[in-house]
Amino acid sequence: MSVKNDEVLFECLNSIGNSFELESMISEIMITYYRQTKAIYTSYSKDDDIIINIGKHCQIEIDRERLKENRCFSFTQGDKVVVVLPLKIGYLSFVYEGRYDEEMEYIISLISRFQKKINFAISACKGVEALESFNAELEYKVEESSKKITEQEKILLVKSKNIVMGEMIEMIAHQWRQPITTIGMISNNIILNILLDELDISVLKDDLEGINRQIKYLSDTIDDFRSFFKESKQEEEFVLSDVITSSIALLEKQFAKSAIALVFENKCQKIVLKTFKSELIQALINIVANAKEAFADGKKDKFVKVSCSSDANGIYINIEDNAGGIDEDIIDKVFDLYFSTKKQKNGTGLGLYVSKIIICEHLHGSISAKNKASGAVFEIVLPIQKSIYR
Helix, strand or coil: CCCCCHHHHHHHHHCCCCCCCHHHHHHHHHHHHHHHCCCCEEEEEECCEEEEEEECCCCCCCCHHHHCCCCCEEEEECCEEEEEEECCCCEEEEEEECCCCHHHHHHHHHHHHCHHHHHHHHHHHHHHHHHHHHHHHHHHHHHHHHHHCCHHHHHHHHHHHHHHHHHHHHHHHHHHHHHHHHHHHHHHHHHHHHHCCCCCHHHHHHHHHHHHHHHHHHHHHHHHHHHHHCCCCCCEEEEHHHHHHHHHHHHHHHHHHCCEEEEEEECCCCEEEEECHHHHHHHHHHHHHHHHHCCCCCCCCEEEEEEEEEECCEEEEEEEECCCCCCCCCHHHCCCCCCCCCHHHCCCCCHHHHHHHHHHHHCCCEEEEEEECCEEEEEEEECCCCCCEC
16 A cells, blocks of 8 residues: 555654653654554664664664754665654654655655654653653652651641642643643644645744744743742742732632632732742642632632731731631631541641641741631731831
8 A cells, every 4th residue: 555645644643742751652653654654664763872663673874964954864775765854852764675766755755744743742741751850859849848847747748738739730731731732733734734735824924823822821831830839948038919819820720610710809019028938829829729629519609819918917818718608616626637628529637737837837927717708718917027018
C-alpha cells in the first residue's frame, strides 16, 4: 500500500502529543512513522547518544552542521535514503531502502511538516517535567521550613499544605486542559490549511496570536501557583488587598464549577503588612475552601464573600457564607485538631486547625467563628503595625 493516503497522514498526526512523558511520547511517534512510512530503521538521539531505536540497526553518518539549521534534511547512504528531523531536544532519523522517487519525496515532506507540532509536544512534556520538579522542590522546602516549629506542628503543617498542594495541582491540570485543547485545534487547522493549499496569511496571523494568548495564560497560571507555594523564610512587605485577590483567584475556577459566587469587598486598598506572606495565603485558602465545602447539595444562590477593613484596634478579614451556619453545639470545636463536619466529603480536620496556628502563633493575630444571618462568618484579626498605610 502506498504511503500517500489520508489514513497515513491521520495516523502520523494523531501520534503526536499523546503523552506528557518525553521518551514515551517520542516512542509513539517513532513507532507510528516507522510502520506507516515503511522505514527499516528509526532512532531518536541527543547529541551523540542514541536514546531510542527501532528496527534493523544502521550506522548513520550525520552532518552535524546541517543539524544546526533546524530543518528537515535527507541524504543517501549506499542504497538507502536517510531522513533527519532536528527537534527542540535531540533529533529523529529514519532510514529507507531505495532511491529518491515521488513516494520518497512525499515521506520527506510528511516528516518535515510536523516538526513544529512535535516541538510543541516536546515543550508540553518539558513543562510537565518542570512542574513535577517544582513540586519536588516545594516538598523539600516545606520539609526544611518545618524544622523551625515544634515537631507536632511541623507534621500537621506539612500534611495540610500537601493536601492543598494536591488540590492545586489538580486545579492546574483543570485550568490547562482547555487552552491546550485550543492550541491543538488551532495548530491542526493550520496544518490542514497548508495541506489543502488554503492558507490565508491574515488568518494564520490571527491563529498564531491566539496560540500566544493561550501560552501566556498557561504561563500566568504557573506564576500564580508559584507565588502560593513560595517559601516565606523571612517577613515580607506586601499590600493586603493584593494577597487576598491572588488567594481568591486560585480558587475561582473551583467555586465557579460548584456554582458559588466568590466575591471580594475591598476596604483595605492602602493597607501594607510586613509578615509571612505565603502563610497568610495558606490560611486564607484553607478558610475560603472550607466555606465552599459547607454548602448542601442543591442549594441555590450560593455565595462566599471575603471582606477586609481596619480601625485603631486591628486589621479585619472576614469570610462570610450563606451555607446555613454552624451548629451552636460544635461551633467552639471547629478549630480543634482533626475535628471535621465534612466526614462524608473526606474532611481531614486539619485546615482550620492549621489556619489557627498560622494566624495566632506565626502572624500574632486571632481567628474566630460565629453565625450571622444565613451562614457563618470567620473573622481574622491582625495586629496594627507601624507605617501600614501608603
